[in-house]
Amino acid sequence: MRTIFALLAFLSATALASGGATLPPEVASYITDRELCEHFRQEPADAGTPEQDKRREFVRESIEIYCPGTDRRLAALKRRYASNAAVMLRLAKYENASEGPSQ
Numbered sequence: 879m880r881t882i883f884a885l886l887a888f889l890s891a892t893a894l895a896s897g898g899a900t901l902p903p904e905v906a907s908y909i910t911d912r913e914l915c916e917h918f919r920q921e922p923a924d925a926g927t928p929e930q931d932k933r934r935e936f937v938r939e940s941i942e943i944y945c946p947g948t949d950r951r952l953a954a955l956k957r958r959y960a961s962n963a964a965v966m967l968r969l970a971k972y973e974n975a976s977e978g979p980s981q
Contacts, residue, residue: 905965908951912972915945949974 901909918940924930952972959965 901965901968902959905955905959905968908948908955909968911944912948912952915941915948918944948972 918937921933921937923934923937925934952969952974956966956969959969
C-alpha cells in the first residue's frame, strides 16, 4: 500500500504543470516527499490495539524518512528555479517553515 501511495504521489507530482511543461525531477521528488510527509503528519496517533500501535510505529518511521530537510530543500529549490514560473507555482503551496523553529 505504501508503494502504491508513493507511486501515485510521484505521478501526480510529475504531471504537467501550467503551460504544458513538466517539472524537473528534483522538484517532482521534493513534491512527492513533502506530500508523503504531510500525509503522515496528519494521521491520528491512536493507541490501544496492537494494530494501532503497529500503525503508529509505521507512521513515526515514515515521518523520519520523508520529513527531515524539507524546509532546506524547499528554500534551495525556490532559489534555483526562481525564474521558472511553473515550478514556482507548484512550490508556492508549501509553507517555508514546516519543520518548526529549530530548522
